[in-house]
Amino acid sequence: MPKVTIDNIEIEVPEGTTILQAARMIGGDVVPPAMCYYSNLKTSGGYCRTCIVKVSQASAKDPRPMPKPVASCRTFVQDGMVVQNTTSPELLEARKGVVEFLLINHPLDCPICDQAGECDLQNLAYEHGAAKTRYDFERRTFEKIDIGNKIKLHMTRCILCYRCVKVADQLTDGRVHGVMNRGDVSEISTYIQNAVENDFSGNMIDVCPVGALTDNTFRFKSRVWFTNPLDAHRACTKCTGKVVLWTKGNEVLRVSARKDKYAEVEEWICNDCRFEHKNMEDWNVEGARKTAHDSVISQNHYENIDLQKLKLEINRQIKHQGGKKIKEVYTQAQIENKK
Amino acid sequence: MGRKLLIEHVHVPGIETLEVYRSKGGYTSVEKAIKTMSPEAVVEEVKKSGLRGRGGAGFPTGLKWSFLAKPPGVARYLVCNADESEPGTFKDRYLMEKIPHALIEGMITSSYALGAHTSYIYIRGEYFYVARILEQAIDEAYAAGWLGKNILGSGYDLDLYVHIGAGAYICGEETALLESLEGKRGNPRIKPPFPAIAGLYGCPTVVNNVETIAAVVPIVNEGGCEYAKIGIGKSTGTKLISAGGHLNKPGVYEIEMSISVEEFIYSDEYCGGISGGKKLKACVPGGSSVPILPADLLLTTANGEKRMMTYESLSDGGFATGSMMGSGGFIAYNETACIVRNTWNFSRFYHHESCGQCSPCREGTGWMEKILHRLENGHGKMEDIDLLWDIQRKIEGNTICPLGDAAAWPVAAAIRHFREEFEYHVKYPEKIKDPNHFHKQSFLSSKQSVTI
Numbered sequence A: 001m002p003k004v005t006i007d008n009i010e011i012e013v014p015e016g017t018t019i020l021q022a023a024r025m026i027g028g029d030v031v032p033p034a035m036c037y038y039s040n041l042k043t044s045g046g047y048c049r050t051c052i053v054k055v056s057q058a059s060a061k062d063p064r065p066m067p068k069p070v071a072s073c074r075t076f077v078q079d080g081m082v083v084q085n086t087t088s089p090e091l092l093e094a095r096k097g098v099v100e101f102l103l104i105n106h107p108l109d110c111p112i113c114d115q116a117g118e119c120d121l122q123n124l125a126y127e128h129g130a131a132k133t134r135y136d137f138e139r140r141t142f143e144k145i146d147i148g149n150k151i152k153l154h155m156t157r158c159i160l161c162y163r164c165v166k167v168a169d170q171l172t173d174g175r176v177h178g179v180m181n182r183g184d185v186s187e188i189s190t191y192i193q194n195a196v197e198n199d200f201s202g203n204m205i206d207v208c209p210v211g212a213l214t215d216n217t218f219r220f221k222s223r224v225w226f227t228n229p230l231d232a233h234r235a236c237t238k239c240t241g242k243v244v245l246w247t248k249g250n251e252v253l254r255v256s257a258r259k260d261k262y263a264e265v266e267e268w269i270c271n272d273c274r275f276e277h278k279n280m281e282d283w284n285v286e287g288a289r290k291t292a293h294d295s296v297i298s299q300n301h302y303e304n305i306d307l308q309k310l311k312l313e314i315n316r317q318i319k320h321q322g323g324k325k326i327k328e329v330y331t332q333a334q335i336e337n338k339k
Numbered sequence B: 001m002g003r004k005l006l007i008e009h010v011h012v013p014g015i016e017t018l019e020v021y022r023s024k025g026g027y028t029s030v031e032k033a034i035k036t037m038s039p040e041a042v043v044e045e046v047k048k049s050g051l052r053g054r055g056g057a058g059f060p061t062g063l064k065w066s067f068l069a070k071p072p073g074v075a076r077y078l079v080c081n082a083d084e085s086e087p088g089t090f091k092d093r094y095l096m097e098k099i100p101h102a103l104i105e106g107m108i109t110s111s112y113a114l115g116a117h118t119s120y121i122y123i124r125g126e127y128f129y130v131a132r133i134l135e136q137a138i139d140e141a142y143a144a145g146w147l148g149k150n151i152l153g154s155g156y157d158l159d160l161y162v163h164i165g166a167g168a169y170i171c172g173e174e175t176a177l178l179e180s181l182e183g184k185r186g187n188p189r190i191k192p193p194f195p196a197i198a199g200l201y202g203c204p205t206v207v208n209n210v211e212t213i214a215a216v217v218p219i220v221n222e223g224g225c226e227y228a229k230i231g232i233g234k235s236t237g238t239k240l241i242s243a244g245g246h247l248n249k250p251g252v253y254e255i256e257m258s259i260s261v262e263e264f265i266y267s268d269e270y271c272g273g274i275s276g277g278k279k280l281k282a283c284v285p286g287g288s289s290v291p292i293l294p295a296d297l298l299l300t301t302a303n304g305e306k307r308m309m310t311y312e313s314l315s316d317g318g319f320a321t322g323s324m325m326g327s328g329g330f331i332a333y334n335e336t337a338c339i340v341r342n343t344w345n346f347s348r349f350y351h352h353e354s355c356g357q358c359s360p361c362r363e364g365t366g367w368m369e370k371i372l373h374r375l376e377n378g379h380g381k382m383e384d385i386d387l388l389w390d391i392q393r394k395i396e397g398n399t400i401c402p403l404g405d406a407a408a409w410p411v412a413a414a415i416r417h418f419r420e421e422f423e424y425h426v427k428y429p430e431k432i433k434d435p436n437h438f439h440k441q442s443f444l445s446s447k448q449s450v451t452i
């Protein structure tokens, strides 16, 4: 099994693992952000370029560095490969560039966008972006399109990750491709409308990293952080029926698939569960949904901190990443104290 | 007079017909290869010739051919890249239009060498009339038995098709070309796998430029070693250069890769000097994607050597003081040219042609164009110049395909060598109001060239 070193941490991974997957196996700060890759969608990834990393040694056999940054989501690990993510200042600078490119034509209409609070682009911009924009031209806009009566496509917010196109391609039948036009006027094709008849088209909403595809049955009902997410299930003949209910009191505002810590859907759900079962009585509630700590959704929910775990994490960060993140919060003396 | 291997007979009346082409020694390479050589031997000759890809990157053709995977029972394809869309480059069109059989002959000999039984010529949509010429020539070749089943009684079969693109520069990128040929949207593929392993319909494929394939004909006829005697160092053979811009005699020239840039521009055999009785200001030697050079750096390298029309000499000094052979689109500018305007024009092209898959190119090309437009029209700010520099730097190397690099390099080189001219546009907006602002009085730089 090939061994790869990412930000000074070595790990052995199965043949055919991508750098991104290897980084996720290590976890923590070494994981590059991914806006277009999606583990459950074949041929996804490679487009957005946020996951780029520097390969300072291609393999044990060929120890030369790769000439350009590579997309970690589409590059396979080789034995003896050495990868730099957070340990390479040039790479972080290049990634900052990518984030800036993703944002220059984005409308930044978060205050009126349903995705706010669970938006990958918000999180990305927060972690990797610059505070100010250098772009002072008019931003591009598109008309909103209804994809059937349940899904709204707001192309102006789209970052062309191609995920929804792949959902339509891979989960629904009878489609070939879904992007029209070229360059910065490319748009997700309205031919995608044909996919709406299919039972699984609603998953497009969940894979969309931004607010370009939203649930018409939920639009403008509530900010997500004012809702109470619950894990729930029902007996369904089409899918596993395992969902998250976004509730307020006894009202079910939205039903979505369950996502993992990388914001990827764990199991696709059918449109029946998603759009047609908006009553508490339809569901067996399992309990509160745990949300990732960086999401504002968790702001209203307090959780117990495991001090032992926290200490281990801090030590790991100090050891492997020079405590970059921690130093932003604590002074050196405080860190010494904690040790 | 330099030797001409590709377009020697271009002025012979009727050379576009098989009969006349044949009377000038046409199709002997097919006879020689199929009757007397094994496919491997043909590849060997191409290796010996030192031929390098004429599509832009200059990758050794023999080596590329030897990388072609040959799993048993799987089809192999040869695809000719006739998408020629780089601003400044029009050599392939000239060759195909005037001597279509030169390309057809090259395709047959090369397909034989690679063991391909179906080959394609992918031609840009705007060359519709050229496609007609090629189809006519292919029909003639079928009728005469040079194509089809059992060519020359050898048992070797080959079908050749012309496929017309829909007008996209990006479809010249080899994997976008293959996607388009398969009937899909022309988006470049994410590599690896490379076409030599999984190309057209997932099968091993070689993609070569028109001129590269045509050059296989003289290589097989005369032998690789003989071909390699022409030129200097690793720049062997002859090269078609499409010369345009402020030249007395613009056009397509076949040069031996051993003449100097100076000779190419000023001698009467080639471009005959700079037009309008003006001086040379700058030059883009290899098509819009390669760095622009000021006159002094074009004619002599940074260490004072005469710059030659070879791959190595044109790129001598790297991007700091050199450029590239690229696709041979030689564009000369005299003193009336405005570098900012020219850079904006190129940027507009790349913005228009970006496929839009990857974010740095999709968003960055448009941003650069807008800033350049503002600068050229007198609304720019000093910070815009540094901003442009930063944007191009963040595009370069971070994209799926080299179109992003191709968009970044001209901007970088223009700022690197002509920064003063950009500053002038910011400082004196009233002086550049007239779109022909440097026609009456040319821009005087304090130095010949500025280097960052």
Ligand SMILES: Cc1cc2nc3c(=O)[nH]c(=O)nc-3n(C[C@H](O)[C@H](O)[C@H](O)COP(=O)(O)O)c2cc1C
Pocket (backbone or CB within 6 Å): B052, B053, B054, B055, B056, B057, B058, B059, B061, B064, B081, B082, B083, B084, B085, B086, B169, B170, B171, B172, B173, B174, B175, B207, B208, B209, B210, B212, B213, B401, B402, B403, B406
């Ligand atoms: C954006 C882009 C456009 C290209 N356009 C062309 C073209 O029009 N013609 C061409 O021969 N090669 C073009 N190329 C280069 C091809 O990708 C490929 O390298 C070439 O066809 C290989 O042939 P060669 O080895 O004979 O040069 C282009 C490359 C890029 C990145």
Ligand code: SF4
Pocket (backbone or CB within 6 Å): B170, B188, B353, B354, B355, B356, B357, B358, B359, B361, B362, B399, B400, B401, B402, B403, B404, B405
């Ligand atoms: S660099 Fe430009 S043309 Fe190439 S894949 Fe990316 S967006 Fe498309």
Ligand code: FES
Pocket (backbone or CB within 6 Å): A033, A034, A035, A036, A037, A045, A046, A047, A048, A049, A050, A051, A052, A071, A072, A073, A074
């Ligand atoms: S996640 Fe790898 S390129 Fe988008």
